[in-house]
Amino acid sequence: PQTIYLSDYTPPAYLVDSVHLTFKLGATDTRVISRIAFRPNPDATSKEFFLHGQDLRFVSAMIDGAPITPDLSAEGLRYDAPDAPFVFEAEVEISPSTNTSLEGLYMSNGMYCTQCEAEGFRKITYYPDRPDVMAVFTVRIEGDLPVLLSNGNPVAQDEGWAEWHDPWPKPAYLFALIAGDLVALSDTFTTRSGRKVDLNIWVRPGGDEAKRAFGMDALKKSMAWDEEIYGREYDLDLFNIVAVDDFNMGAMENKGLNIFNASAVLASPETATDADFERIEAIIAHEYFHNWTGNRITCRDWFQLCLKEGLTVFRDQQFTGDMRSHAVTRIDDAMVLRAHQFREDNGPLAHPVRPDSFVEINNFYTATVYEKGAEVIGMLKLLVGDADYAKALDLYFDRHDGDAATIEDWLRVFEDVTGRDLSQFARWYSQAGTPRLTVHESYADGTYQLHLRQETPPTPGQETKEPLVLPIAVGLLNENGAEVVPTTVLEMTQAEQTFSFGGLSSKPTASILRNFSAPVIVKHDKTNAERAFLLAHDTDPFNRWDAGRTLAQDLLMRMVCDNATPDTGFLDGLAAVLRDDTLDPAFRALVLRLPSEEDTAQALFDAGHTPDPAVINDVHETLKLHIAQHLQDTLPRIYADMSVDGPYTPDAEPAGKRALGNAVLALQSKLDGGKAAAQQFASADNMTQQLGALRALLQIAKGAHELAAFEAQWGHDRLVMDKWFALQVSLAPADQAAATAEKLTAHPDFDIKNPNRFRAVFGGLRGNTAGFHHRSGAGYDLLADWLIKLDPLNPQTTARMTTAFDTWKHYDTERQTKIREALERIAGTSGLSGDTHEMVTRLLG
Numbered sequence: 001p002q003t004i005y006l007s008d009y010t011p012p013a014y015l016v017d018s019v020h021l022t023f024k025l026g027a028t029d030t031r032v033i034s035r036i037a038f039r040p041n042p043d044a045t046s047k048e049f050f051l052h053g054q055d056l057r058f059v060s061a062m063i064d065g066a067p068i069t070p071d072l073s074a075e076g077l078r079y080d081a082p083d084a085p086f087v088f089e090a091e092v093e094i095s096p097s098t099n100t101s102l103e104g105l106y107m108s109n110g111m112y113c114t115q116c117e118a119e120g121f122r123k124i125t126y127y128p129d130r131p132d133v134m135a136v137f138t139v140r141i142e143g144d145l146p147v148l149l150s151n152g153n154p155v156a157q158d159e160g161w162a163e164w165h166d167p168w169p170k171p172a173y174l175f176a177l178i179a180g181d182l183v184a185l186s187d188t189f190t191t192r193s194g195r196k197v198d199l200n201i202w203v204r205p206g207g208d209e210a211k212r213a214f215g216m217d218a219l220k221k222s223m224a225w226d227e228e229i230y231g232r233e234y235d236l237d238l239f240n241i242v243a244v245d246d247f248n249m250g251a252m253e254n255k256g257l258n259i260f261n262a263s264a265v266l267a268s269p270e271t272a273t274d275a276d277f278e279r280i281e282a283i284i285a286h287e288y289f290h291n292w293t294g295n296r297i298t299c300r301d302w303f304q305l306c307l308k309e310g311l312t313v314f315r316d317q318q319f320t321g322d323m324r325s326h327a328v329t330r331i332d333d334a335m336v337l338r339a340h341q342f343r344e345d346n347g348p349l350a351h352p353v354r355p356d357s358f359v360e361i362n363n364f365y366t367a368t369v370y371e372k373g374a375e376v377i378g379m380l381k382l383l384v385g386d387a388d389y390a391k392a393l394d395l396y397f398d399r400h401d402g403d404a405a406t407i408e409d410w411l412r413v414f415e416d417v418t419g420r421d422l423s424q425f426a427r428w429y430s431q432a433g434t435p436r437l438t439v440h441e442s443y444a445d446g447t448y449q450l451h452l453r454q455e456t457p458p459t460p461g462q463e464t465k466e467p468l469v470l471p472i473a474v475g476l477l478n479e480n481g482a483e484v485v486p487t488t489v490l491e492m493t494q495a496e497q498t499f500s501f502g503g504l505s506s507k508p509t510a511s512i513l514r515n516f517s518a519p520v521i522v523k524h525d526k527t528n529a530e531r532a533f534l535l536a537h538d539t540d541p542f543n544r545w546d547a548g549r550t551l552a553q554d555l556l557m558r559m560v561c562d563n564a565t566p567d568t569g570f571l572d573g574l575a576a577v578l579r580d581d582t583l584d585p586a587f588r589a590l591v592l593r594l595p596s597e598e599d600t601a602q603a604l605f606d607a608g609h610t611p612d613p614a615v616i617n618d619v620h621e622t623l624k625l626h627i628a629q630h631l632q633d634t635l636p637r638i639y640a641d642m643s644v645d646g647p648y649t650p651d652a653e654p655a656g657k658r659a660l661g662n663a664v665l666a667l668q669s670k671l672d673g674g675k676a677a678a679q680q681f682a683s684a685d686n687m688t689q690q691l692g693a694l695r696a697l698l699q700i701a702k703g704a705h706e707l708a709a710f711e712a713q714w715g716h717d718r719l720v721m722d723k724w725f726a727l728q729v730s731l732a733p734a735d736q737a738a739a740t741a742e743k744l745t746a747h748p749d750f751d752i753k754n755p756n757r758f759r760a761v762f763g764g765l766r767g768n769t770a771g772f773h774h775r776s777g778a779g780y781d782l783l784a785d786w787l788i789k790l791d792p793l794n795p796q797t798t799a800r801m802t803t804a805f806d807t808w809k810h811y812d813t814e815r816q817t818k819i820r821e822a823l824e825r826i827a828g829t830s831g832l833s834g835d836t837h838e839m840v841t842r843l844l845g
């Protein structure tokens, strides 16, 4: 496998005007007959006619009706083609039922389905499989199955065949095909300009039918929101969503035919948690929003992936904020960013939002491209203001509709609208690493000064870093908690800069980086008294939560390093928030949630210590017990207050109450031995409360009876059983985590070929920080064994799961040696996929 560089981009030699595909479906012998109209690209720098093709059985090819004998290789097909328009035809054979990579055309529980992004179309037929080649597709599917779907609009169909036409030119990665025995929930949406769109959510019959309604509702909300907020209408008469059991990621935005991991679309109150509902709503919105940001305007090449992903994540985050709570959404998004993207940025896998090289592009669908990519857009919006952001987006859609665009195109619309020079801002796309923002303050004669310094640590391949443009939202509070300077956005562009605020009557308390206005780590030597003051008084909900978070993190670190005991200042601050009925329960639940053990490990490493996961685990349990004891009089009252009347709805308000109820229950269990949790488990009529109770019990090493009852109740439901698998491993006592995971791999319902199930067990293991990093090394060995087994079947999911090892250099020599051995064992496996090889090479760095 070779490294591909952004700087080597060249335009395609030939463009495609139209594609006609015929599929004659067969489980092991699907015939794909293609007719592709090519013409030389006037902007080409090369004349080579090359079509990608992988794992194809070549049958025949013709140019303008005359048979040809092309040069075939493992990568594709080459031919000395005419320097004029011509029609290329080919017939190939593929075997969907043996395609376990879940890329290209494959089968999942009797259903034919496709996944082509990023480079999977080449496993279907010979084609210029690159996003800057856009074409109009017509597809004929022949097969003995009741439902045959492809992109666009249906042209004609009868028993055993169907024809589809997609009028919108698209790159091959947006191609999709579905064939199976499926049933739809149907609805309609009328667009602003009066187009009536038929909507369908398809599932296999036999149990999932009742789980479609929520997704349909989310889809209609997304369609209305994109019209209202971005002025974007849907552009076909039909929008199909299909739920598939075996899928490598969440979902895929194929034009007019979105294909979803069943877990990312199907939900009912009994089977899905509030968090699942929220995630599903966000993913449906995300894929739908791609219709404009991704499909109508796509990427010139895969280095530009953040052009569609960062923007679409930003849009789905805005949507979730509008549908639910802006404060809670922002906190959730920041927690995800810190847990995943900061971790990535601080380790061997760090890369820029727009990488400049890759071996396997599938390895770059990362938190950096997606979540940091979205943060970069949030900063841009904050810097230019809402009105200019809206103008720039209108110009982007106007100017680039139908294009395969670049980050330069994206930034240029902002420059053209605002007259700003964004060349320094553009560093956010090319410079990897999380900036550290060090804050010093001074006060004299009514003037308060903030002395700021930014510094980005080196990352692989980038030793030196330049200063970035940082929008830093700041507010100042007086000693009564009143805001003396409301939120102001400081624009930092230098490595060091001072900002002054005059006319103050006393030294204020600063609330810095409000609403998490830039993806940086703030280093501010505030006293705990100041943090407690902000936790009690900050008017910015994000910083109010973050003050509590920093207090907790600081305490946990002192407990690890100095044997500190929890101070009443911290516990009282927590109690005050918990008892404050004027605060949103969802927000209170977030304040009550401690940093994870992984967060503490990262924070310790950042502060120059070597984290010991066993000690961290102990300290976290101790702190939870202290909190429970300190709050013991309050817990039953709050728990009772959080009970929700009436039938279950997944709306933000009752969901917030259940979140706080479950958080309180987990603490209560430490005091009552799980009595209240067992009651909640027994009486729960929804998955949020059933699972919350089970979690509370497993956390105190109880719940064997409930685990068995859960399995008996839900054994028939794959999505619910994924939770059962995951929970046991993620909450197993550290010395039993690997053994629990191993035992579950022998369970009759464990299926290595199903990514959801594999991730349930091994994602559960990596999520059990003390268990995965148990000094025996059993966690490392087990994961390595199973990644070695999975790699030949499914390289993409294997490669992604190697990231469990990305913090390995933070640990002591013994653990490092064991992890290195595990990684080297994977690297040394013969026939290892290019995907996994690239990842372990980078990890070993």
Ligand code: B3K
Pocket: 117, 118, 249, 251, 252, 253, 286, 287, 290, 309, 362, 365
């Ligand atoms: N664009 C797809 C992700 C494809 C991943 C390919 N390995 C889903 C999304 O981001 O919406």
Ligand code: ZN
Pocket: 286, 290, 308, 309, 312
């Ligand atoms: Zn996306």
